[in-house]
Amino acid sequence: MAAAVFHQSLGTFLPHGQANVASNVPKLNSKCFKVEVGIFRKKSPRSRNTSIRAIQSSSSQTSVVDPILSPSINTSDDSQKKQNEAALILIRHGESLWNEKNLFTGCVDVPLTRKGVEEAIEAGKRISNIPVDMIYTSSLIRAQMTAMLAMTQHRRKKVPVIIHNETEQARVWSQIFSEETKKQSIPVIASWRLNERMYGELQGLNKQETADRYGKEQVHEWRRSYDIPPPNGESLEMCAERAVAYFKDQIVPQLQSGKNVMIAAHGNSLRSIIMYLDKLTSQEVISLELSTGIPMLYIFKEGNFIRRGSPAGPSEAGVYAYTRRLALYRQKLDEMLN
Numbered sequence: 001m002a003a004a005v006f007h008q009s010l011g012t013f014l015p016h017g018q019a020n021v022a023s024n025v026p027k028l029n030s031k032c033f034k035v036e037v038g039i040f041r042k043k044s045p046r047s048r049n050t051s052i053r054a055i056q057s058s059s060s061q062t063s064v065v066d067p068i069l070s071p072s073i074n075t076s077d078d079s080q081k082k083q084n085e086a087a088l089i090l091i092r093h094g095e096s097l098w099n100e101k102n103l104f105t106g107c108v109d110v111p112l113t114r115k116g117v118e119e120a121i122e123a124g125k126r127i128s129n130i131p132v133d134m135i136y137t138s139s140l141i142r143a144q145m146t147a148m149l150a151m152t153q154h155r156r157k158k159v160p161v162i163i164h165n166e167t168e169q170a171r172v173w174s175q176i177f178s179e180e181t182k183k184q185s186i187p188v189i190a191s192w193r194l195n196e197r198m199y200g201e202l203q204g205l206n207k208q209e210t211a212d213r214y215g216k217e218q219v220h221e222w223r224r225s226y227d228i229p230p231p232n233g234e235s236l237e238m239c240a241e242r243a244v245a246y247f248k249d250q251i252v253p254q255l256q257s258g259k260n261v262m263i264a265a266h267g268n269s270l271r272s273i274i275m276y277l278d279k280l281t282s283q284e285v286i287s288l289e290l291s292t293g294i295p296m297l298y299i300f301k302e303g304n305f306i307r308r309g310s311p312a313g314p315s316e317a318g319v320y321a322y323t324r325r326l327a328l329y330r331q332k333l334d335e336m337l338n
């Protein structure tokens with residue numbers, strides 16, 4: 001059985017030997033952790049799931065029809081690109097144990113609270129009818145838990161599979177040898193570049209006690225100014241440099257090729273990405289606050305990001321104005337699953 005390698009920048013599977021994955025591993029240039037990319041196995045264009053074929057036949061040229069199974073998706077096909085639209089879902093992780101304790105967290109890797117688990121599940125319900133072909137998370141467990149818990153609610157019931165490419169052995173040992181299983185999997189790529197901003201010497205300190213000690217204004221400046229870093233930490237601008245660069249280099253090409261993408265990350269890494277998507281100024285981003293458990297939906301179409309989700313809506317219907325294609329996808333899911 002021939003293995004195939006998941007090629008991160010192409011977002012597809014190449015026969016082992018053709019994909020120089022090592023050259024794709026970015027150099028780490030600062031504080032926090034892990035490398036990204038990994039292996040996965042190539043899907044077979046021939047063996048398709050019948051029920052999915054029903055969806056494809058209704059809307060064969062669009063990306064929202066579960067392109068991971070669609071043989072027509074080809075990253076080098078320009079005409080395909082022009083017609084594609086893709087969904088982009090952003091989720092801030094649910095409440096963590098340090099959110100609960102009101103501690104500066106940054107790159108410290110703490111898990112979700114029970115409430116955070118429930119928020120992640122609730123977020124998953126809101127996006128359960130939106131197709132997801134690839135998942136990106138930070139390297140931190142709170143974002144990864146959120147992504148995984150959210151996907152337990154997804155109606156397509158594909159299984160998120162974390163891509164491991166830290167070493168050749170990790171890559172080889174995590175191969176999947178069933179075509180059917182691969183088709184029912186969603187690659188999950190973790191990158192430290194999506195981590196929360198590094199909070200420097202504030203990490204682990206209590207937010208209220210820090211405000212009492214250094215003054216409310218000073219702490220507010222550390223927390224919400226655009227270009228003033230906390231002591232030995234990252235400003236939002238510095239966080240944006242690596243998070244937005246990663247978004248442009250790694251994630252936008254997937255959207256361009258028609259893949260529907262979910263990103264589970266953090267208050268500040270997502271604020272910096274939203275600043276880029278919504279073309280916010282450094283003044284405007286200061287007042288942008290993201291709630292936990294409220295996913296946001298963007299549609300990527302003809303090179304533009306169109307915001308469809310409001311962070312404030314109380315229910316799925318209130319949150320998203322579906323595009324025609326998303327509505328069609330949902331209708332087909334209803335027919336398939338009910």
Ligand SMILES: O=C(O)[C@@H](CO)OP(=O)(O)O
Nearest residue numbers: 103104105106196223267
């Ligand atoms: O502590 C942190 O890492 C972040 C997010 O919880 O805090 P802030 O609200 O200051 O961005």
